[in-house]
Amino acid sequence: MTADRKEINKAIGARLRRAREDPRRSDGRPRYSRQKWAIIMRRAVQPGEDPLPGIESLTDMIRQWERGDHAPSERYRVLYSRITGKTVEELFPAPPQGPTTVLTGTVDISTTPDTGDEDDVKRRAALQLITTLGITAGTWGTEPFRHLLDLALTAEPRDLDEWHLACVDHLHALRTRPPVQAREDLVIDLLALGCQLQTSPPTADRIELRRVEAALAMLHAHLLTRLGDHGAAIRWWRTARAAADHTGDLDLRMMIRCEEAGIGLYGQREVGTVLTLVQSAERAAGDAPSFWKADLAGTRAKALTLLGRHDQAMEALNLYAGYGGPDSRGGIFPTLWVFDQVHFAQSWVYASAGNEAAADTARELVLSGPAGHRLGGASPYAVNVRLHEALCTIVNGGIDHGARQASTVLDQVPVSARTHLSTATGNMALEAVPSEQRDAPAVREFREVLAKTAPVPALTAAT
Numbered sequence: 001m002t003a004d005r006k007e008i009n010k011a012i013g014a015r016l017r018r019a020r021e022d023p024r025r026s027d028g029r030p031r032y033s034r035q036k037w038a039i040i041m042r043r044a045v046q047p048g049e050d051p052l053p054g055i056e057s058l059t060d061m062i063r064q065w066e067r068g069d070h071a072p073s074e075r076y077r078v079l080y081s082r083i084t085g086k087t088v089e090e091l092f093p094a095p096p097q098g099p100t101t102v103l104t105g106t107v108d109i110s111t112t113p114d115t116g117d118e119d120d121v122k123r124r125a126a127l128q129l130i131t132t133l134g135i136t137a138g139t140w141g142t143e144p145f146r147h148l149l150d151l152a153l154t155a156e157p158r159d160l161d162e163w164h165l166a167c168v169d170h171l172h173a174l175r176t177r178p179p180v181q182a183r184e185d186l187v188i189d190l191l192a193l194g195c196q197l198q199t200s201p202p203t204a205d206r207i208e209l210r211r212v213e214a215a216l217a218m219l220h221a222h223l224l225t226r227l228g229d230h231g232a233a234i235r236w237w238r239t240a241r242a243a244a245d246h247t248g249d250l251d252l253r254m255m256i257r258c259e260e261a262g263i264g265l266y267g268q269r270e271v272g273t274v275l276t277l278v279q280s281a282e283r284a285a286g287d288a289p290s291f292w293k294a295d296l297a298g299t300r301a302k303a304l305t306l307l308g309r310h311d312q313a314m315e316a317l318n319l320y321a322g323y324g325g326p327d328s329r330g331g332i333f334p335t336l337w338v339f340d341q342v343h344f345a346q347s348w349v350y351a352s353a354g355n356e357a358a359a360d361t362a363r364e365l366v367l368s369g370p371a372g373h374r375l376g377g378a379s380p381y382a383v384n385v386r387l388h389e390a391l392c393t394i395v396n397g398g399i400d401h402g403a404r405q406a407s408t409v410l411d412q413v414p415v416s417a418r419t420h421l422s423t424a425t426g427n428m429a430l431e432a433v434p435s436e437q438r439d440a441p442a443v444r445e446f447r448e449v450l451a452k453t454a455p456v457p458a459l460t461a462a463t
Helices: 003-021 034-042 055-067 074-084 118-132 142-156 158-174 179-199 206-226 231-247 248-263 269-284 291-306 310-321 340-352 356-367 368-378 380-395 397-413 419-431 441-453
Strands: none
Touching: 003 074, 003 269, 034 074, 055 158, 055 231, 118 158, 142 291, 158 179, 158 368, 179 368, 179 397, 206 231, 206 269, 206 368, 206 397, 248 269, 248 356, 269 291, 269 441, 291 310, 291 340, 310 340, 340 356, 340 368, 340 380, 356 368, 380 397, 380 419, 397 419, 419 441
16 A cells, blocks of 8 residues: 555545444543444445345444455445535545555456456456366366356456455355365355456555455465365465555554464474474564464463473463453454463363363363354364363373264264364374373374374365
8 A cells, every 4th residue: 555545545434434433422431432423324225235244344444444454345435425414525525536546466366457358357367266276186177176267257256345344254154164165165265356356457445455365375274274275374374474564554464474484383384383383473563562462372371281391381371361452453354362272271281280270171162152152062173172081081091082082073073064173183193192102092092083083185176
């Protein structure tokens, strides 16, 4: 985003904030909260018009507009006009004309727009992106490939608000749908976004599309990890980081680095590499205490636990659980962080140290929260804390019982809900078995169940 565009957006944001807050009430508080303003905006939608996002998502969009992150699209400008009684031109005066700054990208899935016939440009972009998204040359010419290509060639460009809503929708899908299905749906939007970036003119809105690109690339890396495709996942973490760095948005950069380090513990990277990622992210976060540094302390606690350094792990865990500052600002993913994550980290660390009572308490808090009920109780959070219980049993000497516990947990996960996150957690339990007892019948059976229930890293469209 150019400096001029930033100033224009900030001026628009200040105007929108005044429209919501003024005249202030007698106690000096704003006339309407952002949440109330979102409710009013939803009521302003007329019959026949598309419905707006949910209150939480819309409230976050209002917050972004008022901060000057970007300006509302035409649809929301009309709604602001209806609510305030002012004309669109009064609320959103045309910016002064001037030279356009070309913004160049550094992300794997986007390149500088080509010249020539737009359909040819789109086709070349689509072919490049489909390959990048993991659909192999052996599938070219098949119906799924032609379907994806048609989607790319016929997709209409979306405005920024639609892309922000897509980010929230895909996060919800990652949490509530089988990973193969969630990835297939995400690939379609990654393809559409990549083509929009390829063929759209260089405008100030492109920097906001880069934020969307970073967010969706992060979710893609998550889903690839859940399917056990670690090489592709690491490449997509790189893509997400590059896109976030291009935007200059510190919260976005930190969110992706925190997620990359945390997911690396599931067999994707060596533990030492994860600790290096944590240290690098802490340097990027700066010296002041922050939510992100607390989140990184949680990842350090899990990593130190894997190394058997339980006392140091507890110190880091206490920093994470005891963080008393404001929550993450959320940004493009307002519902990304939930408090269950602290209890999940506690379950991991306490179980690995053999602290049965503390691990039981943490596990029950996870299972009684929202994460424990996703996918009918078969979400990675719910499955993994049950595997933590088996791990704790093994650590405390109950080898046969713990192995049978873990086998039962994994066997009960529906095929469509199996993820590498649970396979990796099962391996943690297996590695806790003393070497002289790894040939016990219950342990051999557990090893077979682990192999049988591991997910297949394949995209349905490529089969």
